[in-house]
Amino acid sequence: MRIEVSPAVIVLNKTSVLSARKLAEELGGELHGPANRVAEADMRFDEAAKHVRDLFEAGRPIVAFMASGALIRILAPVLSDKLSEPPVVSLSEGGRSVVPLLGGHHGANDLAKRAAAILDGHAAVTTAGDLRFGVALDAPPEGYRLVNPQEARGVMAELVAGQSARLTGEAEWLAQSKIPFQDDAAVRLTVSDTIIEPESLELVYAPATLCIGVGCERGAETAEVIALIERQLADSNLSPDAVSGLYSMDLKADEVAIHAAARHFNAPARFFTATELEAEAGRLENPSETVFREVGCHGVAEGAALAAAGYEAELIAPKVKSQRATCAIARSPQPVLPAMRGWARGQLFVVGIGPGSAEWRSPEVSGMVGQSTDLVGYSLYLDLLGRLAEGKQRHDFDLGKEEARVRHAMELAGAGNTVSLVCSGDAGIYAMATLVFELLDTGEGLSDAARRIAVEVSPGISALQAAAARIGAPLGHDFCTISLSDLLTPWESIKRRVKAAGEADFVIAFYNPVSRRRRTQLAWARDELLKVRPADTPVVLATNLGRSGETVRVAPLAKLDVDDVDMLTVVIVGSSMSRTVKTGDGRSWVYTPRGYAAKPDSTLKPKAALS
Template sequence: MTISPAIIILSQAALPMARRIAVATGGDVHGLARRITESVDATFTNTGQHLGDLFQDGRPIVALMASGALIRLLAPHLGDKHNEPPVIAVAEDGSAVVPLLGGHHGANDLAREIARVVDGFAAITTAGDLKFGIALDVPPEGWVLANPEAAKQMMADLVAGKTARLEGEADWLANSGLPLSAEGETTLVASANAVNAPADGLLYHPKNLVLGIGCERGADGDEALALALESLGQAGLSPASVGLVASIDVKADETAVHHVASHFGCPVRFFDAATLEAETPRLKNPSDIVFAEVGCHGVSEGAALAAVGAAGELIAEKRKSKRATCAIAQAREAFTAANLPGRARGKLMVVGIGPGSEGWRSPEVSRMVSASTDLVGYSLYLDLLGPLAKGKTRHDFDLGKEEARVRHAMELAGEGKSVALVCSGDAGIYAMATLVFELLDKADGPEGLTPEARRIEIAVSPGISALQAAAARAGAPLGHDFCTISLSDLLTPWEDIKRRVTAAGEGDFVIAFYNPVSKKRRTQLAWARDKLLEHRPASTPVILATNLGREGELIRVVPLGSLNVDDVDMLTVVVVGSSNSSTVTTGDGKTWVYTPRGYARKEGSAMISMVSGDAA
């Protein structure tokens, strides 16, 4: 998947040019907050930190700023040139477009594209790219250079006038501007075989081999990997040319299959039994036993053949270990992200976006959302993603449709998609992560999930909870023991809620009340207030935090005895201090709430002091 660039501007004057570039490249405009008066896709306050974060995340950077300044800001992050994203400096008037980093990772091509849009000049300085339109040290997707240490000398020789001889098939080399000759003085080899690199040239491996893997349920991953390596060795094939691992769809959650793919750093694709059965005429070892078990006459050979298609061929028939099988097929073309066959194992990423603002969203969550194909969530939460939602398929749900929302997300993942299930706050605190696992737990019931949805990969990423956000805005009320209680009785009986509030009051916990009120439910918070007044002073500070991290944010601190239910709405989190919680006012007039880490009691508290475990 191509990552869209971040267009960086430091002044309002650069905004029109940045927008032209963003439209042409599918990028987002990021502006320095204190100098931008109009709305942009994202803002930042520290230019160096923001550029560094983008660079570390592998995000292409197009900066409308001086190239020297851009170089100095990114200098601390420079390392392996083979893993750096494109970095391009553009003059504010568009007259010069300079690819500074990642020339072989798309920066040169991106610079040319931008130059065409802004009527500027792309200052390409890479020697090989200039002369031959190709970079020998960084082959295109789907190819691997076996001896990269020899690329610099090879390119220097060709630039100096030597010719090259191409052995094997590689259209990207044959159709380039390289000086190729049947009598070439240097050698370019393209082969999937396990051969040595030529002493006078370069060896490229096309990633066009498929490992078809079959295994018993729960088979050991190392066993399957050892079989795969042995199969490659017996066939004289290079492990570097493995571009895909394939199997039957009922093995989508099989650890051994993914262990093999992880070793080779390649994707995994799955096929249903009917697709594999269609390959029966091409199988070398059809099995009636396998057919009786899974509905096709061969898993490893069938999956390998299905992956390479009619133009490919089986080049190493099925080999067996105790609990696994492996076969190898070769495709006509190298595998890339654009031509992968079959279906991926779907992935469900349950993410907490915090209160919603970009500054309170973790980098991991942002990466997960960026990597997704589909977004599922309450409409407001999806809107809060801003430019991160660009290019994604949205599946909007109303409030109150939580189970339908989660089920839909899991079924989408079951189709092989990468789905982000978006929650506010933290995904595991009064949010959707719990429902995901509940549905899995009852997956075999009459209302259960499809078999495909039960085999998905799941990842949960935390976010800043409303409790944490309220505490941070108000000071440090969570300095000692605390708990959270939802006052909504839609899913929890009111008697259970009352019991928990009573226990928390007796235990002298700081308490964060979620769902304190609703349009129809106004009495629970008042009851909780009165119950807590039996155990802590009326002066106990209470934090009312509304619209945290969003427009209209309001933080109020009131005494427990004066807590008015009418001051609380559905977007408010209520944090009630313990008998130890205190307030302090700073010179600017702001009142802060904190809870000391010790156990000293306030005067007037009805709590019994406990010293070394004994009642005083």
């Protein structure tokens, strides 16, 4: 799925940091700055031009305290499709002047106005329609969709040139604009939820007044559901652009076909309980006792359509059936916005934030956290999110409460919230992702709603990756990870794995090497590996990676001291092939050759492996 991300507020020097920080906080964005000049930035970069272009190509809204000319020259090589470009706003030092440069009708104008209001500046909006008429005809407000956007430029040109317009249908945002209206004008603005073929100089707006009620059997084909809806819309001469959403019963919250059909019509999917649907029983044209006995209401498709459209609605297309689906359409007197009716399927993002620093957190994870209403995690991990966690409902848990933490996150999502379950490192490596799926598998103790949530897992930089990067390339050849904690795995099983990994000559990353009460396992692993590896095998000890107090050390296997290791340390033991090398700057590196020296064209000299 596409994740809507927050703006990147870019500042190039300390002069505008205070204004930029205020803007980032108010807009729910992140402060980006050069690593060598803005240490307090949430995200730091080395090369401004490359960073800005990368953000733009990733679709990230950009708010930059930068000269407009400079920003234009930076982005010029990557400009292509006007319809898909993200908003780009340029601000003067301190934010007194705010200029929307790109994506004016994709949010830049509104973003500039918000920024100007926050910083008490002036938004230099230059879009002709916005200035003269107070509306953007190619960017109607929520609840309306422009059916023929390709004609907007010509219509706007006529109006800017002095022509009047004829308004057919009702839309308060058009009626209250500064557009001059006349009954016989050549330019036409039409508002209708029916199918209309636009004429020359006519813009057609479809209000989101059509509520599609859907029922289907479990596992129904998406194509069947879409075809049924399209047929009923066509038979009733109703515009697909006027669909406000697809609505059904909560038992169908995880039905693939309904969500796929909703995406097909570019509309949300919303759900009602049996009680809410049964409240519409008196207005149904096709009530069913069979349906009532099965699910507790007399009609899903008609009931959901009417519940979504409201008490003043009318059922304009009664229930029709295909082999495995049903569909009905109700019309609301006013556009229906997504948040007005029903509830959305809950969303759980299981995210790995890496070692903790913003630079090592992926844009996808930042987008998921930014989109979330609730954050669940160990308190330290939530603290590591910094300002990204501001404005979110935090649900803090202590270490050792993993199952309670995951259940809480799933039940929050089951209530219709968008939740991020926050893990350090990678969410799928000794973290919470596996417990999420284990609970989904067993279903034990979960509510029905929690079992129907949408789940997405986003990767993070794991501790072993971070440690390897800091010290060179110890994971350059085959490796494995082993947790030395016997809280969840019997010690005898751990011992078998260490022996097998040692005999197979894997590089081994040890997680949970020690704890306050557990000090002997790492010493046992060291002694066991010394039976099959040289005494000088390099061992990497990496602590507090990406955070304050970071240390990365290398010691020979024979001299590995358990007292040098704590709970925040990952230990990487090299294979018999792993080597250390010193560079001219005095730094020591660890690497494990992959075997390129054996290639015919190589000038490398192969190292002898352990026999």
